[in-house]
Amino acid sequence: MHLSSEARLSQVTTSKRFIRLGYVALFGVLLVAANWLFEAAWSDIRTGPLPVLLDDGWSVNQTAAGFNQVALHQTLTNALEEPFNIHSIIVERHGKLVAEYYQTGPDRSVYALWSRPQHFEPTTLHDVRSxxxxxxxxxxxxxxxxxxxxxxxxxxxxxxxxxxxxxxxxxxxxxxxxxxxxxxxxxxxxxxxxxxxxxxxxxxxxxxxxxxxxxxxxxxxxxxxxxxxxxxxxxxxxxxxxxxxxxxxxxxxxxxxxxxxxxxxxxxxxxxxxxxxxxxxxxxxxxxxxxxxxxxxxxxxxxxxxxxxxxxxxxxxxxxxxxxxxxxxxxxxxxxxxxxxxxxxxxxxxxxxxxxxxxxxxxxxxxxxxxxxxxxxxxxxxxxxxxxxxxxxxxxxxxxxxxxx
Known part of the structure; x- marks a missing residue:
């Protein structure tokens, strides 16, 4: 059976389309895998409870400034461990930082269409939206x-x-x-x-x-x-x-x-x-x-x-x-x-x-x-x-x- 030139051209075009779709699918799989590996690598990283001393004017109150210190940190830890993608919690009282937690989680900027894993720490900027x-x-x-x-x-x-x-x-x-x-x-x-x-x-x-x-x-x-x-x-x-x-x-x-x-x-x-x-x-x-x-x-x-x-x-x-x-x-x-x-x-x-x-x-x-x-x-x-x-x-x-x- 002989194919016309138009049929052969259509067959080649279809093959190229499938190849392109295959590349797109492969890229998607690799992207998901990379995100999963990145998230897995950082999933256990969390800083806190003690605030970090930086050259930004903040001082630290290690006596918990009138809190039940054990209850406070248990409360914050519970919130961070729940599946709500919380990236940071900071508590300040009487002009001093009392507790400061950061952890990794998916995030996206106001322009982005999807989230990606992000490691957060005291010097990391974060969207505050409204x-x-x-x-x-x-x-x-x-x-x-x-x-x-x-x-x-x-x-x-x-x-x-x-x-x-x-x-x-x-x-x-x-x-x-x-x-x-x-x-x-x-x-x-x-x-x-x-x-x-x-x-x-x-x-x-x-x-x-x-x-x-x-x-x-x-x-x-x-x-x-x-x-x-x-x-x-x-x-x-x-x-x-x-x-x-x-x-x-x-x-x-x-x-x-x-x-x-x-x-x-x-x-x-x-x-x-x-x-x-x-x-x-x-x-x-x-x-x-x-x-x-x-x-x-x-x-x-x-x-x-x-x-x-x-x-x-x-x-x-x-x-x-x-x-x-x-x-x-x-x-x-x-x-x-x-x-x-x-x-x-x-x-x-x-x-x-x-x-x-x-x-x-x-x-x-x-x-x-x-x-x-x-x-x-x-x-x-x-x-x-x-x-x-x-x-x-x-x-x-x-x-x-x-x-x-």
Whole structure:
């Protein structure tokens, strides 16, 4: 049987296609095997419980600062050993690190499509995702003190007169405070996959129009609606009024004064720092942010963030519909029970997808930070939230001997 030239060409093309598919399949198998071998090689590596002394300003309290030390470390170890892909846990009290754990686990950056095993240690940067919203709130407080137009009562349309703000009454009543509390009422869909409004901010050229050029479904200020676009607008206002990029502003007015030197802020396709999810910090530097908040915006005697802004930011203003949590100015709030008194104590926190948490408990002068790689996993989110209560259960004394760093 003789094949025509066209048939032979088709046969060769098909063979080449199968060869290419074979190479792709082989590459996939090798990649999975390499990841498995890497993870197996690092699976038992964990550091802790004693914090590491580095040249970053932190000192260590080896007496556990009023904790039941055995119970504290057992609590942290249990959390790390559970299958929730937690990468680090740090506990700080009275200005000193009390416990610091790191371990290996799968992780991916905000740009990555899949995770890979990563070894974490005190000098390793970690995505903090939406915890960056809370940091942006601090930066906005600094900017608002410098530029009076950025007052929470300012109408957003007055700052974007040449932009896409509708003249309808609801749009004209939208204030900066509504952006801060995520109560804009804008028709915004987030967490719905590749078509959602947050993901579209990666490539939209006119970010302001992307956020503001949409309908309002509820009266501004009436209810909480999670909206990363609100944070992007807050960052845009900082940039417009200061003449600095968001990273430049953060570095000059917050991070450098706090001796935070190693950090990154991922950008979108147009080079804008993604205030809503792009910040990368060392976990122990994230602890510094918590200590700054507990010190009412002061760091080493310098008032970096106005004290009044800290108090306003942490004030619970709106129910979120998530557990019993409420929301302030880009900060979550809730309560824990301290067995030492039986009282309900308020906490404030920055939350980030995947298990990123920055908790502060003012009544106990306590900071807790976790980082993790469980992006989109609600069970890990619940677990790291529960961890705060478990840590508080090990506290023996209150925060009455608080002191400022």
């Amino acid at each position: 915890v960056g919203k809370s940091v942006t709130s601090l930066l906005f407080g600094i900017a608002a003190a410098q530029y009076p137009l950025l007052h929470p009562d300012t109408v957003v349309a007055d700052l974007y007169s040449d932009q896409c703000v509708s003249q309808r009454p609801a749009h004209q009543s939208l204030k900066i405070s509504h952006l801060l509390t995520m109560s804009s009422g804008l028709d915004w869909q987030e967490g719905a996959g590749i078509v959602d409004d947050e993901i579209q901010m990666f490539w939209r050229k006119d970010l302001v129009c992307h956020v503001l050029n949409r309908g309002i479904t509820t009266q501004p200020g009436g209810s909480f609606g999670y909206n990363s676009g609100a944070t992007a607008l807050l960052a845009d206002l900082i940039v417009r009024h200061s003449g600095l990029s968001l990273p430049e502003f953060a570095d000059r007015f917050l991070l450098t004064p706090m001796n935070i030197k190693d950090w990154q802020w991922a950008t979108d396709l147009h080079g804008r720092a993604m205030a809503f999810n792009g910040l990368r910090l060392r976990p122990r530097d994230l602890v510094k942010i918590g200590r700054l908040v507990l010190n009412n915006g002061r760091w080493h005697g310098q008032q970096l963030v106005p004290e009044s802004w800290i108090k306003d930011s942490l004030q619970p203003r709106l129910a979120t519909g998530v557990s019993n949590f409420q929301y302030g100015y880009q900060w979550w709030t809730g309560t824990v029970i301290w067995p030492g008194s039986g009282q309900s104590l308020q906490w404030q926190a920055g939350f980030g997808n995947g298990g990123q948490r920055l908790f502060v408990v003012p009544a106990l002068d306590l900071v807790v930070v976790t980082t993790a790689g469980a992006y989109g996993d609600i069970e890990t989110a619940k677990r790291v939230n529960l961890l705060l209560q478990q840590i508080v259960n090990t506290v023996l004394t209150d925060g009455s001997n608080e002191h400022e760093r």
